[in-house]
Amino acid sequence: MKLQSAIRNPQSAIVHVSLDERSYDITIADGALSQTGEIARAALGDKTRRVAIISNPKVHALYGKGVEKSLKQAGFATLTHLIGDGERAKSLRTAERAWGFLIANRFERSDGVIALGGGVVGDLAGFVAATFLRGVNYVQIPTTLLAQIDSSVGGKTAVNHALGKNLIGAFHQPRAVVIDPGALRSLPERELRAGLYEAVKYGVIRDWELFRLIEENLDNINALDPALMSRVIARSCEIKAEVVTADERESGLRRILNFGHTVGHALEAVTAYRRLKHGEAVGYGMKCASTIAEKAGIIPPAEADAIRFGVDKLGSLPRIDDLKTQDVIAAMSHDKKVAQGKLPLILPTKIGSVIVRDDIGPAVIRAAVRELLAARY
Ligand SMILES: NC(=O)c1ccc[n+]([C@@H]2O[C@H](COP(=O)([O-])OP(=O)(O)OC[C@H]3O[C@@H](n4cnc5c(N)ncnc54)[C@H](O)[C@@H]3O)[C@@H](O)[C@H]2O)c1
Missing domain, CATH: 3.40.50.1970 (Rossmann fold)
Structure with a gap:
């Protein structure tokens, strides 16, 4: 190869x-x-x-x-x-x-x-x-x-x-x-970090080693060590290429690339695309998806914690504690991916693996969004 x-x-x-x-x-x-x-x-x-x-x-x-x-x-x-x-x-x-x-x-x-x-x-x-x-x-x-x-x-x-x-x-x-x-x-630096959230995303959906590589080498990544950056970029591209090859037009597997994006897009929309970089919104979205998965019993709490911690480790995100839970939920239901009233969510089962579920109850989603907005970063 x-x-x-x-x-x-x-x-x-x-x-x-x-x-x-x-x-x-x-x-x-x-x-x-x-x-x-x-x-x-x-x-x-x-x-x-x-x-x-x-x-x-x-x-x-x-x-x-x-x-x-x-x-x-x-x-x-x-x-x-x-x-x-x-x-x-x-x-x-x-x-x-x-x-x-x-x-x-x-x-x-x-x-x-x-x-x-x-x-x-x-x-x-x-x-x-x-x-x-x-x-x-x-x-x-x-x-x-x-x-x-x-x-x-x-x-x-x-x-x-x-x-x-x-x-x-x-x-x-x-x-x-x-x-x-x-x-x-x-x-x-902020643009670099915004991209890093997407690299973390690839780790969570497909490759725990990539997740760990980023976590353990943040200083060298921030210093743009050429060998390390080539590895992170190559592995991320390889994962994207694998997924796109299997599903070029997003009728199935490609949806997993949207991990963190449902809540992420909603946060971007309610802040009128001015406050958060796309990658930062995905950072928040990954945390929220991990909490939803934890509350729904899909992922062990320690593993969900590791994902949330991994996101936090990249640096502080712009504050969102002034936003209202119901506004974020309403924006989520306008997502392009809503089909027949069902909102498919990409949820982690462990670091390196996600599933698509459209049967998560609204109370679980609401509680996870509320927790995300209530936390201080
Ligand atoms: N097609 C897809 O599959 C896909 C996937 C994810 C995101 N997107 C889209 O990507 C866009 C966001 O892209 P982005 O985050 O690269 O933002 P961007 O293109 O706006 O770039 C961010 C800023 O960095 C500057 N810049 C670019 N390269 C630079 C460099 N090397 N040195 C200094 N400054 C540089 C740009 O001029 C800009 O000011 C959104 O429109 C989003 O919808 C598309």
Whole structure:
């Protein structure tokens, strides 16, 4: 298996996402940004003459030139289109401007899109690539930890609608993902931590060793030790790849990736998406799911404690003790995943394993949410 050999060189790894003709590799290596051209050429083929780099001003100022140079060395002509920074830029208006840019530059179906940035850039550029001329190839170059271990892998692309997040989108797999853990050195500490909650999530749903690796090495993770970061990123991507391979369009197993997300999304919604980073909301959501599982007798109390402690260990979360239990519960019932009035919850049975249950009584859920909101962090 490629990953095993790559892990012997502890600072790099390749994870393969196996989806028939939509398969691709995720390359994880310190300094990988300077290999973008080579990787993109191998993934896009010789027919691709031009690529459009979609990024935002902040990320482009840091890494745009290097990526462009590497692409040119691999024989691509490059165009650059910058979008605004932040979640508000993930809109149909931004997509429309990007489509306009590609049309004005006579972009062709054989040309490619390069998404350089965090999850906002990745989702928007992926959506543009999915829809322009009924779909052009694209390469993801994620530059936040959240994007490196989550949003760049799996082919979900989307923009937000005034009535809800990620409501307009398409499944469109990238041709390659290029991950440079070195790019995390410029990332604000809070953004790094927001991504770490998602790495903890992979540990809880699938791999207690990953959970323990993060718990026991937090100082080195915060110092961005290259070998350790490559391991955490590679294992997280591998888990996401496994799950996506088994269930590309989220009809079954892929739902386990939503562990911590039902309560997490509700907390984001009741705080108008302003107070919590997505990963932070997932941190709270994982704690609450562990409490629900404990109260429902699904997980032993000591194991639920270990998950809650693991989340707390990452650092303090923004306060939520002013929120009302009934508002959070109401927001949970608006979740996209509610089907026939039943809310499927992803609940841990132990660290490394989760189940989906839609039969948990409202009293248990209410009590767990109340406890979460009452606690002081
Ligand atoms: N498609 C999926 O499967 C999926 C999964 C999870 C999340 N998402 C989406 O991802 C988005 C969140 O992504 P995010 O957390 O990466 O946020 P983001 O893209 O807004 O990036 C966070 C901030 O970090 C900056 N930044 C990015 N890389 C940097 C770097 N290397 N150095 C310094 N600053 C840098 C950005 O400019 C931004 O200000 C949400 O829209 C969410 O819906 C999608």
